[in-house]
Amino acid sequence: WWAWATGVAGSAVLAVSWWPGLWYPLGDSSEGRILARLGIQARNFREMGASASGWGTNLTPYAETYAHHPPLTNIAEVVVYGLAGEGEAQLRLFGYFAGFFTLWALIILLRKLTISWAAALLAVGALASTTFFWAFGRLGGGFSMSVGFLAAVAHLRNQDEPSRRAIVAASVLGAASVLLSWPGAAVAALGGVWLLIGRGWDRSTKVVAAVGVEVGG
Numbered sequence: 001w002w003a004w005a006t007g008v009a010g011s012a013v014l015a016v017s018w019w020p021g022l023w024y025p026l027g028d029s030s031e032g033r034i035l036a037r038l039g040i041q042a043r044n045f046r047e048m049g050a051s052a053s054g055w056g057t058n059l060t061p062y063a064e065t066y067a068h069h070p071p072l073t074n075i076a077e078v079v080v081y082g083l084a085g086e087g088e089a090q091l092r093l094f095g096y097f098a099g100f101f102t103l104w105a106l107i108i109l110l111r112k113l114t115i116s117w118a119a120a121l122l123a124v125g126a127l128a129s130t131t132f133f134w135a136f137g138r139l140g141g142g143f144s145m146s147v148g149f150l151a152a153v154a155h156l157r158n159q160d161e162p163s164r165r166a167i168v169a170a171s172v173l174g175a176a177s178v179l180l181s182w183p184g185a186a187v188a189a190l191g192g193v194w195l196l197i198g199r200g201w202d203r204s205t206k207v208v209a210a211v212g213v214e215v216g217g
């Protein structure tokens with residue numbers, strides 16, 4: 001209980017420090033430019049429709065399309081835009097969620113690798129305390145789904161008979177990792193190899209590999 005309480009307390013401290021930034025105006029910075037691009041694409045999706053906007057890739061009036069990355073972040077921004085409205089805070093919601101998800105997924109991954117609670121919390125706390133993570137860990141999806149997928153793979157490797165729920169969760173996280181970024185696709189491929197080494201070509205490996213290949217293709 002003390003470990004979970006420590007993790008929740010650390011997350012609360014991070015949330016308090018991130019909270020004011022939700023409403024900061026978009027400046028001439030990496031964050032500002034990336035979020036502005038995503039906001040324009042989400043707006044064009046709503047105004048032009050799915051097909052005419054290139055499924056959320058249209059950058060009118062600045063460019064015709066910008067589709068240099070896998071589409072998950074764009075999809076998330078379109079969904080948030082449709083549900084929560086237009087604004088700086090709405091543009092940041094997905095990235096903030098991804099940042100917290102990364103930390104908790106990393107804790108689970110370390111625990112599945114039999115790292116002690118104390119060491120896992122110290123490692124994740126050190127990561128969350130860096131200025132790099134504070135600034136960029138909340139921007140876009142980062143490696144959030146990749147870390148979650150590796151945690152799911154570690155869980156499958158530790159089970160004699162993995163449940164259907166665990167296999168589905170690993171498959172979804174693997175697909176999300178592929179759809180989030182090119183590095184995420186590479187991590188998903190390596191995670192699939194790690195699962196194959198640990199379990200062989202069993203049911204869980206086949207399902208996870210099939211979903212990953214289908215989404216990646």
